[in-house]
Structure formats: C-alpha cells, structure tokens
Amino acid sequence: MKEEIKARETQLLAMIRIFCAQKLDDDYERLCEKVIKKLGRKRNVPFALGRLSIWAAAVVYAVGSNNFLFDKTFEPYVSPDDISAFFGTKKSSVANKARLIRDLLKMNPLSGEFSTRRMLDNNPLTACVLVDGILIPIFMLPVEIQELVKKARAEGKDITFTTE
Numbered sequence: 001m002k003e004e005i006k007a008r009e010t011q012l013l014a015m016i017r018i019f020c021a022q023k024l025d026d027d028y029e030r031l032c033e034k035v036i037k038k039l040g041r042k043r044n045v046p047f048a049l050g051r052l053s054i055w056a057a058a059v060v061y062a063v064g065s066n067n068f069l070f071d072k073t074f075e076p077y078v079s080p081d082d083i084s085a086f087f088g089t090k091k092s093s094v095a096n097k098a099r100l101i102r103d104l105l106k107m108n109p110l111s112g113e114f115s116t117r118r119m120l121d122n123n124p125l126t127a128c129v130l131v132d133g134i135l136i137p138i139f140m141l142p143v144e145i146q147e148l149v150k151k152a153r154a155e156g157k158d159i160t161f162t163t164e
Helices: 002-023 026-040 052-066 080-087 091-105 117-122 143-154
Strands: 128-131 134-137
Touching: 002 026, 002 052, 002 080, 026 052, 026 091, 052 080, 052 091, 080 091
Parallel strands: none
Antiparallel strands: 128 134
16 A cells, blocks of 8 residues: 555656646745655545546645735746646646645645745745734744744744743
8 A cells, every 4th residue: 555655646746846847946846745745644645546637736736825826926827727727637626635735734824834935035924923823923022932933934844822
C-alpha cells in the first residue's frame, strides 16, 4: 500500500510541476509539493483514491485560493477554469477536493505556511497574531512572545495565544 501511495504522490508531483512550469512559478510549485507531502503523511491519505488529475488540480486550486491566484489584480493570475481545463477536470469536483485539502491542512491566508513569498511580504495580516481570537499587531506583544511567533513562523507553523 505504501508503494502505491508513493507512486501516486510521484505522479501528482509530476503533473503539478508541469502545470507550475507552464502557468505559475517555483514558489507555487514548492507550496504544492509541500501540500502533497503533508497529505501523503496523513493516516488516511486523501489522494490514495480517486482520479489523480482531480487531486492535482485541487492542490493547485487550494494553494491558489490561499494566495489570491484567482484575483486578476495579483500576479500570477490563473482562473479556476484554466486549472480545470489544463487537468481535464470539472471545476466543481476540483473545488470540493480543494476545500477538503484546505480543511485537512487548516490552510488560510493568515498562516504563512502555505503562502507565497509575495503574499508573505505584502500581507499586513502576517504582522499580526491571534490572541484570544483577536488580531493583535506583533509589535504590541512582549519581546519574548514576538520571538516565539517569529520562530514558529520560520518553522512553517501557525501560532495563537489565549490568556486566562
């Protein structure tokens, strides 16, 4: 079974590399690979079943939606229709799998783990952290807490705080 998962993972990576080389960039390729590797380590590997073309499109879609890929004012820009056409899939199937991926990996634009360099550099929310569910600018926190946040984000982790 593990050999089958590795084979499917390799096929997914190959499909996504071709798409990223033609339509996106190295940053997106790196993030898509990270998503596939994380999914491949799940107890129940989501892409173990189903059409690989749908999973490949869904990974790109999930990473893209996290980085405003579908907004024409951002670079690069690719539409959901372009992704589906490239992989020969239905947009609704891709969107459903992408939502599953985002939920499984807790993807959102606030966490830098699945953000492109451009998004990290330009997203004002990355200068904030959640404290008791409220966004607080990092500079307002004690220095030792700021360091914890920087360290966690450098490791690709998200961090929040609660007070008592």
